[in-house]
Amino acid sequence: MTNYDIQSSREWWAQRWVDVLESFGWRRRLERARNYARQGNVLQIEFDGAKVSALVQGTAPEPYNVSLSLDLFDDEQWQYVIESMSQRAIFSAKLLAGEMPQNIEEVFTANGLSLFPLTKFDIHSKCSCPDPANPCKHIGAVYYLLGDRFSEDPFVLFQLRGRAKEQILSALRQTRSGQSDAEQPEEPAALSSPEAPIDLHTFWQYDEQLEPSLVVIAPPPSSETVLNVLGPIPIKADPAVNQATGSAQMIVADYLKTVYEQVSQQSVLAAMTTGDRSGMQI
Structure with missing residues (x-):
């Protein structure tokens, strides 16, 4: 009732x-x-x-x-x-x-x-x-x-x-x-030294369990890609072939834009599929 x-x-x-x-x-x-x-x-x-x-x-x-x-x-x-x-x-x-x-x-x-x-x-x-x-x-x-x-x-x-x-x-x-202070090592020598080597193969690896309720996967807020942020592709212009250079810039930009859009869409779909299987809140 x-x-x-x-x-x-x-x-x-x-x-x-x-x-x-x-x-x-x-x-x-x-x-x-x-x-x-x-x-x-x-x-x-x-x-x-x-x-x-x-x-x-x-x-x-x-x-x-x-x-x-x-x-x-x-x-x-x-x-x-x-x-x-x-x-x-x-x-x-x-x-x-x-x-x-x-x-x-x-x-x-x-x-x-x-x-x-x-x-x-x-x-x-x-x-x-x-x-x-x-x-x-x-x-x-x-x-x-x-x-x-x-x-x-x-x-x-x-x-x-x-x-x-x-x-x-x-x-x-x-x-x-x-708790955070207690978890800190007393002498974090590896992090304090600027000469400490970095293993690029394991730099992005994280083996601890993430809290699934804190993971939120959502599509990007706009259709812009990294190309919109970086601006025109810096292909060196040659006065003798100025028109051809301009065409080349457009062709490359259009191609990369299509690639970035497809990659972005597939990444979100893959992440959501993985999140559903692992119990994440999407």
Whole structure:
């Protein structure tokens, strides 16, 4: 039951939040809550650290006050999570780009945690309305609007667990920087010496496994080739045969242009075919 659709294209982590809430058996209560969310009854949502405060208009003249929070992770738990994130470059790359890595939950479960509420008891909410049920329709409406906030900024979900965006990114940079320093050899003599020999046969060889999610293969943005960048072919002109020289330049340029275009197209096709077979994201 995920037909709530204030946003036509909700990100996967926001949809996951909605799916988790709807799995707690609150179907009848959440039906009215979705209508409240659609109709704009949530007048205001504010974040005070890890706590959410909202004003929701009900049937009474004055809007109701809603508060919501999740169980927080302590400093030690967050340290384990950050260390696990830093070990995979794709997590840092995705988060810096404002996206939630598809398998981010694995980082938390590996450390005995759950990013999303594991049970309904992980969510602590209150409403000033007289309805004794929890969640009431006012709290439920805030649940759905939070999903939209998660789509806009995935770090809001981390914030509800006790860490703000800048704290996470700063910790990731610091941890990854420390790892990079530790991986550096103490005396890189071969690289420090300008006289170090270079083996041209192995210069472009790289035997380590690449992170497939970071590999993006796409056609060139324009039809220009290297010939357009280099300009006219510098064939020496001879005044006595100036016309013939001009014709030769055109013939060679046209021929090379055709060759470069064919090579470019075949390279992209070959790369995409190879990427599909190896599981890369194209």
